[in-house]
Each structure stands twice: as C-alpha cells, then as structure tokens.
Amino acid sequence: MRVYNFSAGPAVLPLEVLEKAQSEFVCFQDSGMSVMEMSHRSKAYSQIIEGTEAKLRQLMQIPDTYKVLFLQGGASLQFTMVPMNLMTGSKKADFIDTGVWSSKAIKEAKKFGKANVIASSKADTYSYIPTYKKEQFDKEADYVYICQNNTIYGTKFNTLPNTGNVPLVADLSSCILSEKMDVNRYGIIFAGAQKNLGPAGVTVVIIREDLIGRVDESIPTMLNYKTHAANDSMFNTPPTYAIYMLGLVLEWMLAQGGIEVIEKKNKEKASILYDYLDTSKLFRGTAAKEDRSLMNIPFVTGDETLDAAFVKAATAKGLVNLKGHRSVGGMRASIYNAMPIDGVKALVDFMKQFERQHEE
Numbered sequence: 001m002r003v004y005n006f007s008a009g010p011a012v013l014p015l016e017v018l019e020k021a022q023s024e025f026v027c028f029q030d031s032g033m034s035v036m037e038m039s040h041r042s043k044a045y046s047q048i049i050e051g052t053e054a055k056l057r058q059l060m061q062i063p064d065t066y067k068v069l070f071l072q073g074g075a076s077l078q079f080t081m082v083p084m085n086l087m088t089g090s091k092k093a094d095f096i097d098t099g100v101w102s103s104k105a106i107k108e109a110k111k112f113g114k115a116n117v118i119a120s121s122k123a124d125t126y127s128y129i130p131t132y133k134k135e136q137f138d139k140e141a142d143y144v145y146i147c148q149n150n151t152i153y154g155t156k157f158n159t160l161p162n163t164g165n166v167p168l169v170a171d172l173s174s175c176i177l178s179e180k181m182d183v184n185r186y187g188i189i190f191a192g193a194q195k196n197l198g199p200a201g202v203t204v205v206i207i208r209e210d211l212i213g214r215v216d217e218s219i220p221t222m223l224n225y226k227t228h229a230a231n232d233s234m235f236n237t238p239p240t241y242a243i244y245m246l247g248l249v250l251e252w253m254l255a256q257g258g259i260e261v262i263e264k265k266n267k268e269k270a271s272i273l274y275d276y277l278d279t280s281k282l283f284r285g286t287a288a289k290e291d292r293s294l295m296n297i298p299f300v301t302g303d304e305t306l307d308a309a310f311v312k313a314a315t316a317k318g319l320v321n322l323k324g325h326r327s328v329g330g331m332r333a334s335i336y337n338a339m340p341i342d343g344v345k346a347l348v349d350f351m352k353q354f355e356r357q358h359e360e
C-alpha cells in the first residue's frame with residue numbers, strides 16, 4: 001500500500017508518472033530497450049531530452065534568451081558553480097541569508113570573492129524572510145542571491161528583491177513550478193529535481209545567455225556553464241533516466257492544466273493545513289504568516305515528547321516523514337505538487353483526532 005509521504009526530498013512523485021515509467025521500464029515505446037540502456041546520442045534519446053526541455057519551457061514560459069541545462073552535482077554544486085562563473089567583475093555578490101541553504105551558498109561564494117550579507121533572520125531560527133532596503137544592494141555586485149523557498153523553515157520570498165541591473169540568482173529547489181513565476185526577473189534559476197521535478201540525479205539550471213562565458217576558460221571544464229550550454233547538456237553523459245522521469249513529471253503537469261491549475265491546487269492544499277494550524281490549540285505553525293511557504297509547512301506542539309509521539313502515531317497511520325529537519329525539530333509537512341489534496345486532508349483529520357486525544 002502507498003502511504004502519504006510528506007518527505008522534504010527526495011519526495012513524492014505522481015502515481016500516474018510512476019505507473020507510466022513502470023509500463024515503459026523494460027521497453028521504451030518501439031525502441032526495444034529501456035531508457036536506461038539507450039545511448040544518450042541516439043535519436044530516441046534526443047527526442048526525450050529535447051521534449052523535456054520543450055515542456056519545461058512551455059510550463060515556465062522560459063524566454064529564448066535563456067538556456068536550460070540539465071546538470072549533475074545537485075543544487076549544492078550550484079553553490080559553487082554560480083560564484084565560480086559569475087564572480088568575475090567586481091568579485092562581490094550580495095546575499096539574503098534565510099537559512100542553511102543560503103548559508104552554504106555564502107560559504108562557497110567566499111572562496112571566489114566578497115560575499116556581502118544584506119540581511120539575515122538567523123537570530124530568530126530563520127522563521128521569517130528578513131527585510132532590507134533597496135539602497136543596501138551594491139550596484140557593482142556581480143549578482144544578488146536568494147534561496148526563494150526555505151525548505152527547512154517553511155518560509156518563502158513573496159516579493160523578489162528589486163536588484164536593478166544586477167542579476168538575481170535564485171535557488172528554487174523546493175518551489176520550482178509550484179506557482180507562476182516570471183523567469184525574466186532572474187539571471188539564474190537552479191533547482192535539484194528531487195522535490196517538485198522528479199527523482200534525484202538531475203539539476204535544472206535556467207541561465208540568461210549573457211551570463212554564460214563571463215569566466216575565462218581556466219576553470220575546470222565541467223564547472224563552466226559554457227561547456228554545458230555549448231553542448232546542449234551533452235558534453236558528457238547526462239543523467240539520462242532522471243531526465244526522462246523529469247519529462248514525465250512535466251507531461252503530468254501539463255495534463256493537469258499547467259502552472260495556473262497547479263498553483264491553485266497548491267494554495268488550496270496549503271490553506272487546509274494553515275487554517276487548521278491557526279485555530280488549533282495544540283499545534284502551531286512556526287513560520288511568520290506573511291512569509292509562509294506553499295510547499296513546506298513546519299509546526300510544533302511546544303513539547304518535544306508530544307511531537308515525537310505525534311510523528312510516531314502518524315507514521316502508524318500511513319502519514320510518513322513528518323519529522324522536522326534535525327536543525328529545528330518539531331514536525332514538517334512537505335506538500336509538493338505531487339501530494340494529493342486527500343493526503344493533506346488525511347493529515348489534518350489525523351491532527352484533529354490527535355488534538356482531541358490530548359485535550360487537557
């Protein structure tokens with residue numbers, strides 16, 4: 001029996017996608033082989049990777065002036081590739097520190113230049129998106145960096161910083177394709193696939209063309225965006241099966257009705273849980289209301305023993321992976337695109353039941 005999996009990542013995939021992959025697992029269409037067994041240079045595989053890119057472009061309305069790259073190394077390698085490729089002018093970049101993932105990006109950037117932290121909510125366990133003034137941004141900076149949705153703390157930027165002519169780089173690992181976004185606002189978007197896009201193994205990078213080739217060729221070939229852009233992500237063997245699965249997920253999103261429909265469903269799912277948290281006497285959400293994420297919803301009872309008892313009891317009911325990140329404790333429900341509305345309803349019903357049982 002399949003459970004309702006609230007994992008922050010790798011995360012739930014749509015059942016229809018898994019079933020389609022299963023039906024094509026041994027023999028993909030009339031190729032006589034599994035996608036896993038195909039040469040990445042074959043005609044059949046070219047159609048898969050090109051189709052995947054086309055679907056992503058369609059769903060996100062990616063302008064022609066942006067390249068789409070399918071890379072490896074996870075979102076974490078982008079913490080390195082971004083400064084390595086972009087910190088080439090003033091060698092300065094501005095950061096808004098919203099948690100562990102932005103801190104890791106800051107740490108890597110410091111190896112290539114000056115990482116200036118404009119604002120941080122660290123002192124308050126990153127429970128909100130810190131405010132900043134436009135004047136704080138350095139006009140000379142090579143880029144401004146944000147982690148748009150903070151998987152661990154359940155916060156997201158509802159307004160993007162206005163960075164003027166300085167390119168905005170954003171980690172969208174846990175919110176890509178969760179709601180409508182204007183790609184034109186960004187210089188680089190990157191996301192590890194294993195939350196909203198597919199299985200782990202492929203990282204999507206959407207990069208404005210003028211940001212490619214700002215670094216000279218002395219950096220390692222595999223870490224230069226130009227290498228991958230010039231070879232349509234085929235400089236070496238790409239993660240072929242993960243890209244195929246990503247294509248199936250994107251096809252599923254299109255069949256759902258595209259980003260508007262997905263956004264509507266996500267808002268509906270999130271409000272079912274937030275509305276309950278706002279009225280519950282036992283549970284409370286930990287993220288500032290105005291910065292709440294649609295994808296990751298952390299909550300606590302305020303009593304660690306009770307939190308652990310809740311996670312255990314929920315698991316026994318088939319509501320799994322609700323334990324909060326080790327750095328913050330409590331609970332976290334990750335409700336990515338593939339989480340059905342019934343999963344969120346089942347969680348809230350169970351929370352209500354648990355609350356009744358623990359009424360004083």
Ligand code: PLP
Binds near residue numbers: 009076173
């Ligand atoms: N960025 C965010 C927002 C994340 O949530 C994660 C992982 O959970 C990462 C980056 C790291 O991703 P990866 O494991 O693909 O390197």
